[in-house]
Amino acid sequence: MSETIDLRSDTVTRPTPAMREAIAAAPVGDDQYGEDPTTNRLQERVASLLGKAASLFLPSGTMANQVALRVLTQPGDDVIVSPESHAVWHETGGSAANAGVQFTTVGARGVFTAEEFAAAVKPRGHVIYPPTTLVEIENTHNRSGGVIFPQADAVKVCAAARERGIATYLDGARLWNVAAATGTKLADLAAPFDLVGVALSKGLGAPGGSLLAGSKELVARCVRHRRMLGGAMRQSGILSAAGWVERCGSPGSSPPRASTRSTTTSSGCATIMPTRARSPPRSPRASA
Numbered sequence: 321m322s323e324t325i326d327l328r329s330d331t332v333t334r335p336t337p338a339m340r341e342a343i344a345a346a347p348v349g350d351d352q353y354g355e356d357p358t359t360n361r362l363q364e365r366v367a368s369l370l371g372k373a374a375s376l377f378l379p380s381g382t383m384a385n386q387v388a389l390r391v392l393t394q395p396g397d398d399v400i401v402s403p404e405s406h407a408v409w410h411e412t413g414g415s416a417a418n419a420g421v422q423f424t425t426v427g428a429r430g431v432f433t434a435e436e437f438a439a440a441v442k443p444r445g446h447v448i449y450p451p452t453t454l455v456e457i458e459n460t461h462n463r464s465g466g467v468i469f470p471q472a473d474a475v476k477v478c479a480a481a482r483e484r485g486i487a488t489y490l491d492g493a494r495l496w497n498v499a500a501a502t503g504t505k506l507a508d509l510a511a512p513f514d515l516v517g518v519a520l521s522k523g524l525g526a527p528g529g530s531l532l533a534g535s536k537e538l539v540a541r542c543v544r545h546r547r548m549l550g551g552a553m554r555q556s557g558i559l560s561a562a563g564w565v566e567r568c569g570s571p572g573s574s575p576p577r578a579s580t581r582s583t584t585t586s587s588g589c590a591t592i593m594p595t596r597a598r599s600p601p602r603s604p605r606a607s608a
C-alpha cells in the first residue's frame with residue numbers, strides 16, 4: 321500500500337508511537353494549581369532552551385500570539401509586523417477582537433530592516449496617531465514559504481524598538497527550524513525579544529501546544545490572559561507530554577540534553593527540533 325505524504329502543512333502529522341507512549345505514561349496534575357509535573361518540566365525546559373526566566377504552555381500558537389498582544393499592548397495601539405504575517409492573515413481578526421490593536425506592515429517577503437521599522441513607528445502622545453507599542457517578527461515566516469528572518473536584522477530592529485520604549489515579540493512557531501538550519505542557538509535567536517512564542521505542533525508532529533517564554537513578570541501576566549481566553553487547562557500533561565519526547569525519552573525520564581539539531585530518528589522517535597526550514601514555494605500562499 322502506498323503511503324500518502326500530505327504537503328498541505330507541516331501540521332498535518334500523526335504522533336509517533338513514542339509520543340503516544342509518553343502521553344499514556346505522563347504523570348499529571350491540575351495545571352491551574354501549577355501541579356502538572358509534565359507541563360511544569362516542559363515549561364522549565366523550554367524556558368531554559370530559549371534563555372528566558374519562565375515559560376507557559378498554551379493549547380495553540382494562535383492563542384500564544386493573542387496572549388502576547390494582550391500582554392504587550394493596550395487597545396488602540398499600533399503593532400508593526402511583516403506583510404502577510406500569521407497575526408494579520410490567519411487569526412480570523414482575533415488581534416482586533418481580543419487586543420483591539422491595529423497593524424502596520426513593513427518590508428517584503430517576511431522580513432524588514434531596522435530602518436523600515438523606524439520609519440513606520442508612530443510616536444506616543446501624538447494628537448492623532450495611534451502609538452506604536454509593539455513590533456512582532458515571525459521566524460520562520462509561514463506565508464513567505466519558511467523564510468528565515470536574518471538575526472542581525474532582528475537584533476537591530478529590537479534595539480531600535482527598545483530605544484523607543486516599544487516591546488518586542490517573536491512569533492517563533494517554527495523557531496526550531498531556524499536553529500537547525502542556521503546552527504544558531506535557540507537562546508541567541510530569542511535573546512533580543514521580550515516575549516517569544518514557540519510551537520510543538522509544527523513539523524514535530526506533537527498533537528498541539530505552544531509556549532510563551534519571557535521574564536517571570538511577563539509570563540505571570542500571560543497566565544491571566546490565557547485564562548481569560550479560555551486556554552487554562554487541567555491535566556495538560558496529557559498534551560504537553562508529546563512535546564517532551566526527544567531521543568526516545570519520556571516525560572518520566574531525565575531531561576534530555578539541549579539540542580538544536582535532529583528530527584525523527586530511524587527508530588521513529590521524534591525530537592523537539594525538526595531539521596530545516598522549508599524552501600520558498602512558488603506561491604506565497606501557505607498553510608494555516
Ligand SMILES: Cc1ncc(COP(=O)(O)O)c(C=O)c1O
Nearest residue numbers: 380381382383406462491493608
Ligand atoms: C507562524 C505561525 N504562528 C502561529 C501559528 C498558529 O499556531 P496554531 O495552529 O497552533 O494555532 C501558526 C500556524 O501555522 C504559524 O504558522
